[in-house]
Amino acid sequence: MSLTRMILGRNNHAVYTVALAVCWICAIGVGGVGSLLHPVILVPGDGGSQLEAKLDKPSVVHYLCTKKTDDYYNIWLNMELLVPLIIDCFIDNVRLVYNFTSRTTDNSPGVDIRVPGFGNTTSVEYLDPSQASPGLYFNHIVEQSLIPLGYVRDNDIRGAPYDFRKAPNELETWMDDFKALIEDSFTRGGNSSVILISHSMGGPMALYLMHKMKQEWKDKYIRSIITLAAPWGGSVKAWKVFAAGDDLGVYVLPAHTMRGMQRTSPSTAFLLPSKNFWADDETLVSCPGKGNYTVNDYDRFFRDMNYPEGYAMHNDTKDLLGKLDPPGVEIHCLHGQGVSTVESMIYKEEKNFPDKPNLNFGNGDGTVNIRSLRGCMRWSPKKRLSVIRRSHSPRRNYDRLAKWNWVSELKKEGVRTQRSAVHHQEFPGVNHMEILRAEGVVTYIRDAVQKINSDQS
Structure with missing residues (x-):
């Protein structure tokens, strides 16, 4: 009998104990991060989900357009459809x-x-679906922020795509599925609460x-x-899309043509500037012969451009987030500026x-x-106060505000705060899409997720 077998035969209990200890050490990994990581769900923004279409159309806009397909095909994002003439088929579909x-x-x-x-x-x-580089979306965050921490695609990283053409009032079924996905991820993750990472x-x-x-x-x-x-209070660019369309940053796409779909x-409409963020007397659109338009003038604006559907959709969506009450959970609010x-x-x-506005530009x-973008700061009283202080540079105003009962004042405004932490980070020079791959953002997410898993709270 070999020495090894003699030892194993006499000390089975000790060997099993050591084996279990080794397995446990492997499970907790380097740095104390548990094997059951907090699951991550990726929530895309406008234009951030693939779409598939099946056609059986009564008519087409011109002879180059397909009238009927036998099965579903990729319609977004499909660069082959965004070329002259064919783009008319895409927009109509x-x-x-x-x-x-x-x-x-x-x-x-x-x-x-x-x-x-x-x-x-x-x-x-x-x-x-071809995974061509122009269509990269959450890939950098998955590859550089999550996988290095031990995350696995479709296991503890999951996605919640939706029909981004719709607003929340038309996505109740998706909301139910989203809730179920969170609960399923929690269960599959050994009852570990979920981290949501969202864009736009x-x-x-x-x-x-x-x-x-x-x-x-x-x-x-x-x-x-x-x-x-995140566009917590909407965006003037959404108003510009209604007026003149947007070329999606691709010079060869005519904005006016894209408007027919957008x-x-x-x-x-859900992303139009909110009354919670723009003053009643703040002119956002001005036109000779028609006057000035503020956030109180959507009705007149859409009547003037003969598009009543726009105002109807605005009415359907303008109150979906109320006064922007806080989420009631910890939030990391990252954006460019x-x-x-x-x-x-x-x-x-x-x-x-x-069709042809002249554009004035500002920070964003x-x-x-x-x-x-800074709307999330409303949920943290201390950070909200710091914004107020920065906007009043004279020392006497600072001293006055230091004695001001700002909590009571926020309550008067109807702005609710939350006890859960609100972490806010701005990234100078990073634009709306670059934030998905900017090195500082990718690092921030990796560090934040690693800390969350280390805390195991």
Whole structure:
């Protein structure tokens, strides 16, 4: 009998004890991070989910357009569809039709659109299924922030794509699925609460769900929300999209042509500048012969551009987030700043309305205005006070505000705060899309998630 077998035979209990200890050490890993990591769910923004379409159309806009398909095909993001002439087919297929009776939208006649990949990461890592670089979305965060910490795609990293053309009021089924995905991830993760990482409109989408859920549910299932470039109070650029369209940053795409699809989306109305962030007397659009438009003049603006659907969708969505009550969970609010961002539109001549505005620019991330990006700071009384102090530079104002009962004042404004931590970080020069891959952002997310897992709270 070998010495090894003699030892094993005499000391089975000791060997098993050592083996269990080794397994436990392997499980907790380096640095004390548990094997059961807090699951992560990625929540995309406007344009941040793949879309598939199946066609059986009664008619097409011109002879190059396909009228019928046997199966679903990738329609977003599909660069082959964004070329001259073919883009007209794309726009007619992706546009929505507003129903004034039901106050909801339907797909273009003969078009069925679905969102693939709910629950996995592929459809939010890559907007183009070919995984071509122009369609990279959450990929850098998955590859550089999460996988180095031991996360595994479709296991403890999951995605919650949705039909980004719609606003929350038309996505109740998705909200139910999103809630179920959070609960399933919690269970699969050994009862570890979930980290949500959202981009752009994904922040307000997550906030909408938090407003619907009781605090007990949030305490159990949500560990933290990390938001990137969230438009908490909307964006003047959304107003510009209704007026003149947007070329999506691609010079060869005519903005006016894109408008035919973009302005049919309730999500665009959902992102219009909010009364919670822009003053009643603050002119955002000005046109000779028509006057000035503020956040109180959406009705007149849409009547003047002969698009009543716009005002109807605005009414459907303007109160979905109320006064922007806090989420009731820890939040990391990350965004860029110092990037030229549309702040107002001026028409030099009435004949240019609405297609050809002159744009005035201010601070933001190139898409969302800085005041909207900083909306999360309203939830932290101390950070809100620091903003007020910075906006009053004279020393006498600072001293006066130091003695001011700012908590009472915030309550008068109807602005609620929260006890959960609000972490806020700005990244100078980082624009709305670069925030998904900027080195400082990727590092921040990795460090924040690592700390959360180390705390195991």
